[in-house]
Amino acid sequence: MKAPSGLLPGTKSVPFAVGLAAHGDRTAVITADGPVSYRELAVRVDATARRLGRERRLILLVASNTVDALVVHLAALAAGHPVLLVPGDHPEAVRSLTRAYDPDIVAHADGGRWVLDERRPASAHTLHPDLALLLSTSGSTGSPKLVRLSHENLQANAESIAAYLDIRDTDRAAATLPMHYCYGLSVVHSHLLRGAAVILTGLSVTDACFWELFRTARGTSLSGVPYTFDLLDRVGFEAMDLPHLRYVTQAGGRLAPDRVKRYAAMGRAAGWDLFVMYGQTEATARMAYLPPELAATRPQAAGVAVPGGSFRIQPLADWPGEATGELVYTGPNVMLGYAECPADLGLGRTVDELHTGDVARRAPDGLYELIGRRSRFAKILGLRIDPQRVEAMLEKHGVTSCCAGDDDELVVAVTGAPDAVGRTEVRRLVTAECGLPARAVRVCVLAELPRLATGKPDYRAIRELTRPVPEAPVPGPGAAASVPAAVDLCGLYARLLDRDDVTEDSSFVGLGGDSLSYVEMSLHLEDALGRLPDHWHTLPIRELRQPSAPPARRRNGLRRRTLEMSVALRAVAIVLIVGSHIHLFWVKGGAHVLLGVAGYNFARFHLTSADRRERLRNVGRSAARIAVPSTAWLALMLLVTDDYDLTGVLLLTSLLGPNDGFWFIEVLLYMLLAVAALLAVPRMDRAERRFPFALPAGLLALGLVGRYALFGLDDRMHVPLVATVFWLFALGWTAARAATVRQRLLVNAVVLAAVPGFFSGEPAREAVVMAGLTLLIWVRNLPSLASVNRVAGVLAGSSLYIYVTHWQVFPYLEDRSKLLATLASLLVGIAYAALATRVATRWRSSHRARKASLRARRAA
Template sequence: MSKGFWTHLDRVPDGPALLIPSRPHITYGELAERVAATARAMGAGKKLVAIEAALSEHSIAAYLAALAGGHAAALLPPDDDAAWLSFVERFEPELAFRKENGRWRLNETGYRPQSRIHHDLALILMTSGSTGCGKAVRLSAGAVAANASSIAQYLELDAADVGALTLPLHYSYGLSILNSHLSVGAALWVPGTSILDPAFVEEFKAAQCTNLSGVPHSYELMEQRGFRQQRYPDLRFMTVAGGRLPPSDVRLYHDWLVPEGRRFYVMYGQTEATARIAYVPPRRLPDHADGIGLAVPGGELRLVDESGTTVREHNVPGELVYRGPNVMLGYGETRHDLARGADIDELRTGDIGVRDADGLYRITGRLRRMSKIGGIRLGHDALEAALSERGITTAVVGDDELVLAAFTGAHTEAEVRGQLALAAGIGLPHARAVALEELPRLANGKLDYEQLRARMTERPSDSEKPTVATLFKEVFFPQQVLPDDCFADLGGDSLRYLEMTVGLERLLGAAPEGWEKMSVGALSARSQTALAARVISSDILLRAIAILLVVFHHATTWPIPGGAGTMFVLCGFGLARFQSKALFDGDFRRFFRQLRLVLLPYYLVVLGFSIGWGAVPWASVFLVGNLGFAAPERHEMLPYLYWFVEAFVQLLLLWALLFAPPAIRRFASVDPFRFGFILLVAATALHFASPILWPIGARQIFTLPWVLHLAVFGWCAAFASSPRRRLAVILASGVTMPLMAYTGGNWVGSWFLYGVQLPVLALLVYLPKLKVPALLAAMVIPVAAASYHIYLLHRIFPDLLLDASRPETFVSPWIIAVSVGSGLGTGLLAYRLQRLLTRGDGRFARRWQRLGLLWQGQTRRSRSGAGLAPTKRQSGALP
């Protein structure tokens, strides 16, 4: 085990280690005790420990404990379930440290990998990769300790320093701040606010911080807040890394700090070198504001040409190569890679640079056609491939401020720009698109990228449309909506999701990936270039198809059940996407919040039938009409088609019961897909056992045990985050659905019902987004948005207008047309009325809001009324 700084944290036990607002500071002695206790809890034997790397004392202690215990720590971004699940599946960590139910917990994951972890491996960091795909960087304990010591040396850190820890810990730059300060016994201020917070500056000064580090964007934010207009008596130096700060800004901060005897450090690094590779000595800065300087202490820089020969001349470009004790062991793609030792002894950075006569280095370009914006590496070739998968032929160029995609074809510049920003994971201000008749090529047929670079100086045209804020205010009326709020912060749930999606589709042409975690301000910025193409989520299309199946099935004698089955699959899919965090946290109050929006209109329907019948259908009032003991003919329950609401509420109750034990929550949160697959086996067994255990005849098809497996399939589809898991869902459905159809009567309706679910699941797992013609989208989106209203009301008008005792063998075309048309029209009209009411901010709208009748995005949980297919013998038993 390397004798790194983590092994002697208690050398100055009374010295402050972590300064956290609104609580006593944590001393090095206290931190050492917590680290030792956590290390003991991790046990003996080298393990991989996945850590949710929040800016928290708990994450810091867990990270240090993993190092102290000789384990390998993997630092993962906080509140990013997709990144967590992807890592867990690829690398199978034995231990997981993350926040559950509001508390930090160390849990075993249940993985028992066969491959061992190399004795040198101490840390795994994920690189920021193009199109969201990063590599695992394997780092040794020696590399971590060496880089921390090197940074502390050239920054001249000592125990009297107090560093501001504002950058993420899973980001190598942020982690290097922590490591370098701990290595000399310095303190770290861990603020509860961002740089944009008005209280940040005062808290920064109150903590007596001696240094502040940031990426170029951090300095943009500080300029917006007037950071340099304040006085900081304790400040000694500032640093910048993670991208290129314009030389004018470098000189600006250097000139501001130097007169007060302070320093400004420009640094360069990569995750593959445990953070820092080079720095510009402050005394050399005025003349080298555009450079990266010298190698850090203990390291060595050189340039090589295309043949690998060292470039010794001044101002001759070559690839920058770094050698030092902080170079990584290598990359990793799977658990098996963690058993390897060092694959390299020097780092080819991929950056082109020159060395001047003073021996200082300057970056002039990128060898592998890359940009680095906001700390995110963007491979131009990877972006071209990502856009090609979207059907867009492009040539991509860029620098560290802007990425440009030149394209051909029928796409619009706004569409390609938006797709480029989404693929790269950058903001629209950093993305540019230009339409060309043909892409420029050299005489040898290769793309002429240099010609495209000439267009880099052109700025994109933005037409500001701040209607995203209006959409948020409508959907969350009467809540106050601020620019920094996001869908999740405002208490968004599955019932509001579709309405927001529909609105964003209308404004942007496609709802950005992960929009529910983006702030109103960020989404408003994206709305400045609305996408022309219609890209919709596959579950929206499926919802529209499902409600149409419901309406046609109830208006005809056609054997086309399946709408309700699809809706139940979407129930499980929605629970996974929007309620899983509440379930994992045990926040059942939040989980059941959606019931208010489900039940209020349902009980209005109950009230209407009660008035019409002159009797109260008590079984429906208590949501047990689907259990088989009541009958609508005796006015004891609503008509059979309303069974779906009852089954859905029962599903929520069952789900809450399943997640009540903390052990289940912990197990499910670590790998929700595995949990879902286990539950799928149980739900399938329950489907076949329920007629034996609960023999209620034909009405069995309306009970939760009969349809539970469909919801579980939806849950699994939502968490099928890898090709292997997506294939598992398809294979499981390919076995289960035909078996259900055969044992469910083996007739055409049964085969239709379960056969429909196969393409439904395939769409959910393989095509989450679909590009459709604008005309089709214009028809699909309103029907999907109004699907809940259609479900509730689609039989009201036909049953009043037409003879309810329609013949079972033949229904005339005009009756079908009237039934379908009036059913869809009534639901669409009700939805339109709701939209008009939600747009109002006067007394009428507020009264309706108090009654709970403003259906904010109800259609995300829209419920089909179609009966699941009865068996051939049962088909005439139910209306």
């Protein structure tokens, strides 16, 4: 596209944003929904630029890693409108900066639509001709202090990065970092400059879907801050097969030298390069890089200045030493200056060189090394945090504090038990101020703040306060309305999952949630939030505060909802099982559908990004939640009836025979233990992370050996029954990992081929199983109502307990009324589920109290 001709004379634009169409039909953006060519992107940018109007206006863009947000951003740069980028996941920052700068247009997502909220036809501000972009300084999310960047800054920085990374038009870079962050934005800019493609996604590197997208898109580069590399270690990045990966870049904070060396060696072995980089928002993004060939021998160095830039060392009196002092940078990417109010938007250049605040030395080999900070600023998880500002903010809330931080954590020391706010509230205030995740903020309550002999705070002592402090109780769902919504959700998670370590960055699966607790949690969340986003169980709590789906509508006074297919199948299946056993009707096959659902939920809730040991602990907890209440009920029945023996109580009849009605419980338990044993092998754990679809598909093929009795096995014999039905569990697991239509078709083909003939002479039963498994593969949600969801949720959440107890309920009532026997069986199971959950919760609380008491006695 060409720059719009109707703008005011003298309006400037960013060349790479204007020249998108020159790259023709090359792929510009790749998302999970498919590719977008440069020609298509240019058309959309041009149309949006025309919508932005002929007069220059200040545009506040609520940024996200989506094509819509990118189009608005590029349209503004091409048409000369200054853009203020604000994180889309931080509503307080949006409100704060909207109040502070009174933008002329606010661009944001509204449900499934993208909205340009035009607040006035012409700008209320004086906008300097050079002003192109406004970014928050690292860590100052929501602060009125912004970095003013020019069109030349953006173009020069993109050209510099493209040069030293040797970005080619065949490259495809994963945009793993948020667009409002200067590092993430520079990845987008530098690749669009060269006609390369950007893989645009909001998925975390811990999500298997991210790697599926990266491989499908033939990704060539990956970027991350130090925390990203922690996550890469966790998901087994070293063992991944990424044949097109050319290089990995790291910035946003210091990566420990030993890890730089390790990743450099990893790259050499796999055929990709590691670029360690150094930058600040005030320099548009990057000032230095370490050539990949030096990463193994000089891992502690920041490197050399980027093309077009230069460094000098300004001596400091309190940092003696030859070639040591504050690092000062000069280059075309140095900002125009800061803005602290709307009047500053009319300023031109007020800064010619950038005093970084970092203390550095120039080594004999010409590389620069960072050795400290002039001020107390800390860079935590890539965000630059001003502890003094945090202290001032807390002082306004009546809290006396001292703060200090390192690369991973901000320690907030407060005196006594704050009167105005509690420990949880202190953490919430700090995270809202800094944009840090709650896990990176540690609140320590001290009798007195540590002081030096001079009376000044002893910040070194504060940094050493690494001992965890018990958190204040988290409010439950009945808390007062003044309690923030985020805290309420934390309380809900803490109560339903019986955890005392819930933070805003916790997720359902990360806290060990499984299929038994999933239903109850989803019902409570729907009441609190309306319709839930897909994959809510993998999202951190802070993201659930802004569900991507629109609120549930009402029709004829009823709230319209959706019901997840796996929950619907569990609810229907348990009713079919009980009703068929009582002969109220005769629709068999429900138990075998539940085996597929069990495999599906195993993949969703247990095969998370957690490390191998945590995965195994979570599987163990789920197995215990099946075995303990089942054994307890059977043991009670052994005492009061003659229907069972010790083999049944110990859940061994599937192995020792003769088989009884509890075969489903036993088989499910055995399969969980078997796959846990398999994934306990480190190599198999890495294989599952690397091949999330292929591994269960292989297990499915192995399970078909038992299905077809190729070695004399028969599903009507008792030894071993699990071998003949394991393929159903593996099929559900594979269905959960099927990310493409082709993969789902393959799984569905197995259903249509393997189910017929499995139940000899029972075509109706086979039809039920085929229908249930096909729905599980293809349908994620069903249209529903809140009332229907509640009934289905209770039945699904209690299905295990109903299955265990109904054998001892219906014989006393079926002769009188089969319908009454069915209803009574369901109600008794539901009651037993509530009792078992309450007993388990009290036992865990008592166990924690005993452990705490023991620790206290040992400490004394």
